[in-house]
Amino acid sequence: MPAALDADDLRRIDEIVATRRRVRRRETLFRTGDRFTSLFAIRSGFFKTRVASEDGRDQVTGFQMAGEIIGLDGIVNDEHSCDAVALEDAEVCVMPFQRIEALSREVKALQRHIHQIMSREIVRDHGVMLLLGSMRAEERLAAFLLNLVQRLRARGFSQSEFILRMTREEIGSYMGLTLETISRTMSKFVADGILEIDQRKVRIVDPEALQRILNPPGC
């Protein structure tokens, strides 16, 4: 909440985020079909969201880290339309949506903030659609890694080294690829001197090369 708020507004917003909930690794914060009551602000930990098609296939729709909001999918039908699974032990703020709506009718900055969060998610999804619809495996992985370090950097982490909280299979599901293709593409990046990988630990040796894969210089 980066906005200009008076002390009273801040106190009332604090009340909304008063309730906490812990979610252990592999446990779900909510599931498809669960009644929607609250949005969740991630305080610590790492989540994935996934949707399932009727015939059993599923697709990871996003990875969320501390500071991000999860649960927006539930607003439209009063029930969640995806699963949110913790990839490591996590803690979230439970924010009852009724109270968010009530307070955002009074606090303009909060209303604005809510609208921006939802719009940001829509724009992010369009970016993923672009990735899934028109990029090849190397480009998808480059885009994924660059997006990840950028978000981590904004949180004060190293911009070259980080730990993947998700498996190759989960990355593959997010990117519309198989785990083998993720593994092979990562191996290729290592062979090309772009990455160093030790299990889940990734070091980006040559970020410009990743950027070049995404935006070929000849364009």
Next chain:
Amino acid sequence: MPAALDADDLRRIDEIVATRRRVRRRETLFRTGDRFTSLFAIRSGFFKTRVASEDGRDQVTGFQMAGEIIGLDGIVNDEHSCDAVALEDAEVCVMPFQRIEALSREVKALQRHIHQIMSREIVRDHGVMLLLGSMRAEERLAAFLLNLVQRLRARGFSQSEFILRMTREEIGSYMGLTLETISRTMSKFVADGILEIDQRKVRIVDPEALQRILNPPGC
């Protein structure tokens, strides 16, 4: 606006949608980078939205028809992040977002409505991500056609026959396929007795078969 509203609220909402704008075929309602000021409610006509990557490729992110809202992408950064192009002569209501926000602070039902529209767009995008990430060409096209007739039916049109307002290339872009693959897959559906096609006119002969392609009965 399907909500219980008193006469005064209705009058004020009417004021918001008072301004109209006509957009001719192939013209844009807004472009990437345009300053965001308003949402648009489509009164008549058909639009596509598309995002562009830096190296020139682009991706259709959606097709919008009468009754749908367009422009939500612009809220987060006060500028639009996609292009909206009319696929046929169209008319929209211009709804200044400042006024929407102001009025939705006072009219609970309007606030709710806005939140639902944004959430619905997020859920729709997740569905497209599932399609792009895990379906084969036939499944994608079946899903597309079924979605299209369902939306047309909700507007009182035939549930078996309709006119495609977009080219094969635009369908292909939306589905992450080439125009040739769209054409071939449509031809196959015709050969299988599922569709009849005359140029842009499509008749769904066997909707159950389309549904079966999407959900193989053995699952």
Next chain:
DNA sequence: CGTAGGCTTGAGAGGAATCAAGTGCGGTGG
């Protein structure tokens, strides 16, 4: 110390892209 799950790597198959040629409709102008 043994095992399971996650990962890597290889070989082969397959689905969609690409490249290419040709068709037909609609619009334009003579």
Next chain:
DNA sequence: CCACCGCACTTGATTCCTCTCAAGCCTACG
């Protein structure tokens, strides 16, 4: 009114990227 042109579309041949199937490895964990 008709001929011409361009654009959207169809269809075929070939290529290539990714999937699938398979085997084996490594590491964390019980």
